[in-house]
Amino acid sequence: MSDVRQHADDIHEQFSDHLDVDVEDVEERLTTLVDEYKVPMDEARRSVTNHYLEEAGLDREDISSGDSEAANVEDVDEPEEWIDLTAKVIELWDPRSDSVAQVGLLGDPTGTIKFTKWAKSDLPALEEGGVYELRNVVTDEYQGRYSVKLNSTTVIEELDEDLEVGNDTSEVEGALVDMQSGSGLIKRCPEEGCTRVLQNGRCNEHGEGEGEFDLRIKAVVDDGIDAHEVIFDKDATENLTGLSLEEAKEMAMDALDTTIVADEIREDIVGTYYRIEGPTFGRYVLADDVEELDGPIDGEELLIKARSM
Amino acid sequence: MSQAELTREVARRVFASEFNDSTYTFKESDDERAPNYALLPTGDRANRVFVTGTLTETEDVGDESEYWRGRVVDPTGTFFVYAGQYQPEAAAVLRDTEPPAYVSIVGKPRTYETDDGTVNVSLRPESIAVVDDATRDRWVVETAERTLDRIEAFEAWEAEQEAPESGSTAPTNEYAEMARERYDSPVVNYRNDVIQALEQLEDVEEPDDAEATV
Numbered sequence: 058m059s060d061v062r063q064h065a066d067d068i069h070e071q072f073s074d075h076l077d078v079d080v081e082d083v084e085e086r087l088t089t090l091v092d093e094y095k096v097p098m099d100e101a102r103r104s105v106t107n108h109y110l111e112e113a114g115l116d117r118e119d120i121s122s123g124d125s126e127a128a129n130v131e132d133v134d135e136p137e138e139w140i141d142l143t144a145k146v147i148e149l150w151d152p153r154s155d156s157v158a159q160v161g162l163l164g165d166p167t168g169t170i171k172f173t174k175w176a177k178s179d180l181p182a183l184e185e186g187g188v189y190e191l192r193n194v195v196t197d198e199y200q201g202r203y204s205v206k207l208n209s210t211t212v213i214e215e216l217d218e219d220l221e222v223g224n225d226t227s228e229v230e231g232a233l234v235d236m237q238s239g240s241g242l243i244k245r246c247p248e249e250g251c252t253r254v255l256q257n258g259r260c261n262e263h264g265e266g267e268g269e270f271d272l273r274i275k276a277v278v279d280d281g282i283d284a285h286e287v288i289f290d291k292d293a294t295e296n297l298t299g300l301s302l303e304e305a306k307e308m309a310m311d312a313l314d315t316t317i318v319a320d321e322i323r324e325d326i327v328g329t330y331y332r333i334e335g336p337t338f339g340r341y342v343l344a345d346d347v348e349e350l351d352g353p354i355d356g357e358e359l360l361i362k363a364r365s366m
Numbered sequence: 367m368s369q370a371e372l373t374r375e376v377a378r379r380v381f382a383s384e385f386n387d388s389t390y391t392f393k394e395s396d397d398e399r400a401p402n403y404a405l406l407p408t409g410d411r412a413n414r415v416f417v418t419g420t421l422t423e424t425e426d427v428g429d430e431s432e433y434w435r436g437r438v439v440d441p442t443g444t445f446f447v448y449a450g451q452y453q454p455e456a457a458a459v460l461r462d463t464e465p466p467a468y469v470s471i472v473g474k475p476r477t478y479e480t481d482d483g484t485v486n487v488s489l490r491p492e493s494i495a496v497v498d499d500a501t502r503d504r505w506v507v508e509t510a511e512r513t514l515d516r517i518e519a520f521e522a523w524e525a526e527q528e529a530p531e532s533g534s535t536a537p538t539n540e541y542a543e544m545a546r547e548r549y550d551s552p553v554v555n556y557r558n559d560v561i562q563a564l565e566q567l568e569d570v571e572e573p574d575d576a577e578a579t580v
Contacts, residue, residue, distance in 0.1 A: 153376070154519055155519075155538045156522060234414075234416055234472045234493075279416060281377065281378060281416070281509075281512045284375070327495050328469075328471075328472070328493065328495030328501070329470075329497065329501060330504050351498070351501070352500065353500065353503065354503050356503075356506065356510060356568065357568065359564055360561065360568065363557060363560045363564060366518070366521075
């Protein structure tokens with residue numbers, strides 16, 4: 058297919074719902090501009106699109122921009138790309154600013170991504186669990202993390218279908234600001250199928266018991282916008298702290314006190330920046346993949362922004 | 367026991383210059399247990415902050431019991447940190463740490479009025495950790511970013527105020543409005559502080575780069 062024909066098809070598709078127009082007619086207009094009048098293709102496209110907008114009595118915002126392409130969440134790897142997503146709203150978060158109407162997590166079979174919907178865009182509200190076709194959203198990037206922004210040109214269409222979300226993982230990047238009680242060396246109920254944590258040697262369900270030692274951390278990782286609760290299981294705790302369950306038991310035995318383990322861990326991790334990836338359970342993120350952010354950081358881009366504001 | 371906080375207060379990122387200007391505090395409801403917020407001049411509320419800087423000085427200023435004061439310096443100014451018997455872990459860190467050292471602090475803003483009527487803002491730590499320079503640099507960049515975001519939201523709101531004819535799309539910004547009512551200091555000051563903080567970071571990094579290329 059020729060280049061002109063491809064563009065003509067794109068334009069034709071945008072107007073197919075609004076105008077009874079042949080793709081040949083579109084192609085002819087484009088050809089005239091490009092071949093005869095030596096207008097660059099993007100300018101020609103713009104001109105032809107405007108022609109049909111006028112004919113149909115539409116605004117540019119009423120049609121999906123021909124520049125956006127259908128994409129999957131996992132394809133998002135560039136900022137400022139215009140794309141169309143079909144995605145499910147996994148979670149809505151509380152907007153921290155009045156300029157944001159809605160913020161949350163979208164997912165499709167290939168992954169999940171944060172979205173932001175601006176208040177001034179005046180778009181319909183998305184509902185948690187709803188599946189939508191989102192045409193003309195723009196991608197954004199911050200320190201290697203991608204998100205999409207819904208804007209005033211975005212077209213939202215609710216779909217009456219469910220969508221399997223590939224990987225219900227969250228990514229949290231921020232400072233570990235608190236370690237909560239119930240962290241460190243804990244004892245779990247030994248009854249089969251019961252993993253409750255013993256409180257003063259008692260299981261809520263099965264009463265007094267010897268209990269089995271385990272290691273875990275319940276922490277709060279905060280990026281200055283949201284505070285996320287993160288759980289590190291035994292393996293994640295061992296990896297994070299370099300302290301094995303056996304060593305923790307010995308440490309507690311020597312001190313005749315299990316709380317020494319939590320104190321030691323707290324000192325090690327609070328105040329440190331981490332990037333954490335893992336599945337979400339309610340308000341908790343289970344730390345599957347943990348990276349300490351101790352590398353150098355570049356503030357130059359931000360400096361340029363600050364100077365130009 | 368940690369009370370099950372339904373929504374845990376976010377730890378705001380704020381430079382010392384802005385923190386020390388956050389002299390106005392308020393509650394969102396009449397409930398006596400409602401959280402206290404300091405009003406940030408760039409237009410946000412802060413019940414909790416996360417700061418990083420150089421601990422330059424510690425002193426026990428208590429009478430009968432220990433009451434530690436620490437000075438923590440960032441590129442824009444100094445945080446005054448106070449920890450006593452109710453913050454035993456933080457007090458212990460201030461007692462045991464030999465300045466200078468990089469520390470990061472999670473804590474709550476507190477205000478007090480001096481005899482001459484000036485309101486001072488200090489930081490009551492929940493935790494203090496000794497950290498490395500990479501963490502400190504990351505905090506500077508992160509705090510610069512968050513501060514610029516607040517300034518942008520503030521200026522967007524301000525622009526809408528000045529052009530009321532475009533009224534219907536005006537984003538409301540409750541805390542920007544409150545800040546303009548309560549404070550005299552224009553937000554551009556904080557943008558300048560951001561620039562200064564980031565420039566300092568660049569200056570420090572350059573010799574490293576030069577070394578690496580030798």
